[in-house]
Amino acid sequence: xxxxxxxxxxxxxxxxxxxxxxxxxxxxxxxxxxxxxxxxxxxxxxxxxxxxxxxxxxxxxxxxxxxxxxxxxxxxxxxxxxxxxxxxxxxxxxxxxxxxxxxxxxxxxxxxxxxxxxxxxxxxxxxxxxxxxxxxxxxxxxxxxxxxxxxxxxxxxx
Amino acid sequence: xxxxxxxxxxxxxxxxxxxxxxxxxxxxxxxxxxxxxxxxxxxxxxxxxxxxxxxxxxxxxxxxxxxxxxxxxxxxxxxxxxxxxxxxxxxxxxxxxxxxxxxxxxxxxxxxxxxxxxxxxxxxxxxxxxxxxxxxxxxxxxxxxxxxxxxxxxxxxxxxxxxxxxxxxxxxxxxxxxxxxxxxxxxxxxxxxxxxxxxxxxxxxxxxxxxxxxxxxxxxxxxxxxxxxxxxxxxxxxxxxxxxxxxxxxxxxxxxxxxxxxxxxxxxxxxxxxxxxxx
Numbered sequence: 001x002x003x004x005x006x007x008x009x010x011x012x013x014x015x016x017x018x019x020x021x022x023x024x025x026x027x028x029x030x031x032x033x034x035x036x037x038x039x040x041x042x043x044x045x046x047x048x049x050x051x052x053x054x055x056x057x058x059x060x061x062x063x064x065x066x067x068x069x070x071x072x073x074x075x076x077x078x079x080x081x082x083x084x085x086x087x088x089x090x091x092x093x094x095x096x097x098x099x100x101x102x103x104x105x106x107x108x109x110x111x112x113x114x115x116x117x118x119x120x121x122x123x124x125x126x127x128x129x130x131x132x133x134x135x136x137x138x139x140x141x142x143x144x145x146x147x148x149x150x151x152x153x154x155x156x157x158x
Numbered sequence: 159x160x161x162x163x164x165x166x167x168x169x170x171x172x173x174x175x176x177x178x179x180x181x182x183x184x185x186x187x188x189x190x191x192x193x194x195x196x197x198x199x200x201x202x203x204x205x206x207x208x209x210x211x212x213x214x215x216x217x218x219x220x221x222x223x224x225x226x227x228x229x230x231x232x233x234x235x236x237x238x239x240x241x242x243x244x245x246x247x248x249x250x251x252x253x254x255x256x257x258x259x260x261x262x263x264x265x266x267x268x269x270x271x272x273x274x275x276x277x278x279x280x281x282x283x284x285x286x287x288x289x290x291x292x293x294x295x296x297x298x299x300x301x302x303x304x305x306x307x308x309x310x311x312x313x314x315x316x317x318x319x320x321x322x323x324x325x326x327x328x329x330x331x332x333x334x335x336x337x338x339x340x341x342x343x344x345x346x347x348x349x350x351x352x353x354x355x356x357x358x359x360x361x362x363x364x365x366x367x368x369x370x371x372x373x374x375x376x377x378x379x380x381x382x383x384x385x386x387x388x389x390x391x392x393x394x395x396x397x398x399x400x401x402x403x404x405x406x407x408x409x410x411x412x413x414x415x416x417x418x419x420x421x422x423x424x425x426x427x428x429x430x431x432x433x434x435x436x437x
Contacts, residue, residue, distance in 0.1 A: 134341025135255020
């Protein structure tokens with residue numbers, strides 16, 4: 001059985017794409033395999049770990065739980081879309097300065113969730129940070145420094 | 159592998175569902191289930207292009223209506239729902255994670271019919287019902303009759319839930335759940351307690367049986383903040399005898415029973431406090 005395909009349009013990090021995708025492929029599959037944006041990680045593929053967190057029309061979502069065809073016509077921001085040519089985003093800079101990265105696999109998702117939080121709340125409490133990151137798992141268990149990095153990014157942004 | 163359709167009208171969607179396609183709303187349960195082989199489908203029908211199902215929460219003469227496309231974040235953020243149905247907001251805020259709540263729909267949580275569904279207990283306490291569309295028109299099913307068993311609802315083949323209806327609240331209600339960790343976990347047990355304006359007290363229990371359970375105390379004991387603690391505990395114990403929890407990876411049956419009791423006490427206390435505030 002050949003998979004059903006469908007033509008979709010996506011705006012990813014400001015760039016327009018028109019793609020033929022298999023309808024059962026996830027947005028994560030398409031970002032990584034068709035668009036070569038491998039910053040978004042595949043890990044649990046069931047919405048538990050948050051490593052594939054991206055922004056879709058201003059909402060943080062797990063790219064593994066969105067079919068690419070469901071993202072048709074949407075505006076997507078991935079981790080690759082946060083930095084400019086010369087500058088890391090404030091959250092990325094804070095993760096770097098705080099040494100919040102161990103193996104690094106969860107970090108793109110962590111950064112996306114942290115940026116999403118700070119967009120809605122520029123002075124989060126530690127509890128609010130932990131709640132905002134509760135859908136992102138770090139198998140290195142480096143949560144303390146990750147929380148501190150988000151606090152640092154919040155301070156830098158105010 | 160499966161096919162995909164994105165109809166723009168409800169009749170088209172009903173036709174596809176009638177032909178055996180699976181409805182796709184938020185996809186947070188469906189896509190995982192399809193990948194793991196828990197569900198099978200030749201085709202999924204994306205409901206998100208259908209105007210009347212798109213996210214909306216509105217007041218009608220009979221209470222509040224929540225369309226099938228409304229996601230948990232919409233519920234958590236809605237001032238009208240926050241003011242009137244705080245226990246539903248508590249439960250919707252507990253679902254999954256922010257990423258999940260931005261996709262998962264309330265109607266999908268109900269239709270997935272997990273005995274542990276977070277939003278089921280408050281919806282049952284608030285007397286919610288679902289409006290169902292089928293080839294022959296619409297019908298309304300009280301939520302208490304909608305849950306049949308694990309993953310099983312009163313939906314007939316070819317029917318779709320189009321919206322949920324919440325009557326004006328007549329109970330002060332509070333929700334609590336126990337999980338092994340805060341984020342992205344299913345409830346080990348959950349309880350919603352509603353203290354009625356008429357002095358009745360209703361508990362809805364999650365992960366306590368094959369479907370969400372409802373028990374009610376009309377003796378007045380539980381609604382009386384001055385009732386002796388022994389009477390309250392005794393009455394709660396009698397009511398919770400209905401629970402038949404299972405032992406699984408999350409907890410043993412005995413632990414679940416014990417924790418249902420703890421959460422029943424806590425939610426009763428919170429609901430009584432809320433009744434004072436409402437007065």
